Amino acid sequence: MASTVIGAGITIEGEISADEEIVVQGTVRGKLDAREGVIVEAGGTVEADITSGPLTVAGNVTGNISSSDRVDLQSGARVIGNVKATRITIADGAQFKGNVDMDV
Amino acid sequence: MALLTVIGRGVRVRGRVTGDADLTIEGHVEGEVDVTGEVTVETGGLLGASVSARVIVVRGAVRGDLTAGEAVRLEDGARVVGDLRAPRISIAKGALVRGLVQTGGIETTLPRAKTAAKSTPAVAPRRAPTPAPVARPAAVAPPRPAAPAAPPRPAPMPVPRPVAARPVPVAVSHAAPKGPPPPVVPALKKGAKAALKKKAT
Numbered sequence: 001m002a003s004t005v006i007g008a009g010i011t012i013e014g015e016i017s018a019d020e021e022i023v024v025q026g027t028v029r030g031k032l033d034a035r036e037g038v039i040v041e042a043g044g045t046v047e048a049d050i051t052s053g054p055l056t057v058a059g060n061v062t063g064n065i066s067s068s069d070r071v072d073l074q075s076g077a078r079v080i081g082n083v084k085a086t087r088i089t090i091a092d093g094a095q096f097k098g099n100v101d102m103d104v
Numbered sequence: 105m106a107l108l109t110v111i112g113r114g115v116r117v118r119g120r121v122t123g124d125a126d127l128t129i130e131g132h133v134e135g136e137v138d139v140t141g142e143v144t145v146e147t148g149g150l151l152g153a154s155v156s157a158r159v160i161v162v163r164g165a166v167r168g169d170l171t172a173g174e175a176v177r178l179e180d181g182a183r184v185v186g187d188l189r190a191p192r193i194s195i196a197k198g199a200l201v202r203g204l205v206q207t208g209g210i211e212t213t214l215p216r217a218k219t220a221a222k223s224t225p226a227v228a229p230r231r232a233p234t235p236a237p238v239a240r241p242a243a244v245a246p247p248r249p250a251a252p253a254a255p256p257r258p259a260p261m262p263v264p265r266p267v268a269a270r271p272v273p274v275a276v277s278h279a280a281p282k283g284p285p286p287p288v289v290p291a292l293k294k295g296a297k298a299a300l301k302k303k304a305t
Binding site: 015036 | 108110111112114115116118120124125126139
């Protein structure tokens with residue numbers, strides 16, 4: 001398990017930069033920069049631009065996503081914003097509105 | 105909610121952290137922390153923020169005021185520069201504190217100037233030991249001599265307040281006999297006066 005967890009009930013407004021994976025179950029607003037990856041769990045909300053390694057979303061994300069690796073939008077995810085990544089999966093049941101840029 | 109939130113070692117947060125859960129800080133947090141649960145600053149954690157929570161436990165470094173509804177516990181290894189306010193406060197052996205400590209009900213209307221003046225001599229001697237074991241608060245230290253001009257944070261500087269007291273330019277002779285001024289004052293006064301005189305002449 002990742003050592004950094006933003007638990008449900010916690011709201012962070014501002015800037016987060018991390019050298020380790022971040023699990024978001026609560027709310028993050030502002031900017032999120034985690035090179036080791038981000039997991040937005042169901043119930044988690046991110047209203048921020050995300051710069052990350054692998055990104056997995058099962059919750060809500062509003063903001064632009066830039067990933068150096070893959071982006072997985074799981075069933076139940078709701079994403080509004082542009083996504084830039086090397087690989088993207090969008091599962092059945094994920095809601096997504098925005099542009100996709102895959103470095104073709 | 106007893107949901108755990110952890111700000112891990114490699115993480116840096118700049119901004120506001122709010123909510124109704126417990127919070128464990130192992131990384132860096134700058135800004136403001138306001139939660140209804142328990143805040144724990146672990147060894148290696150660095151908190152440059154004012155904290156308000158039900159219980160605050162510190163084993164790392166904090167620069168900012170700690171206000172708890174229930175208790176503040178400074179454990180071995182804690183380094184705090186800032187004011188502590190809580191009904192119950194415990195400071196363990198090995199913890200370093202610089203700032204106003206106030207237990208009991210939150211009566212912020214206490215004669216604050218008096219408290220600050222009283223705490224000044226008691227706290228001042230700790231300055232010497234502080235820099236040695238502490239790497240990061242040392243970063244706090246340099247601005248202190250010049251503190252009256254622009255302290256980085258107003259709150260954790262109860263000491264400079266009397267130092268920066270207005271009487272300096274007004275009438276030093278009157279201000280001096282009232283009570284022993286903090287050790288920093290004479291140097292500042294002399295310097296200031298000398299500078300003023302030089303300028304005048």
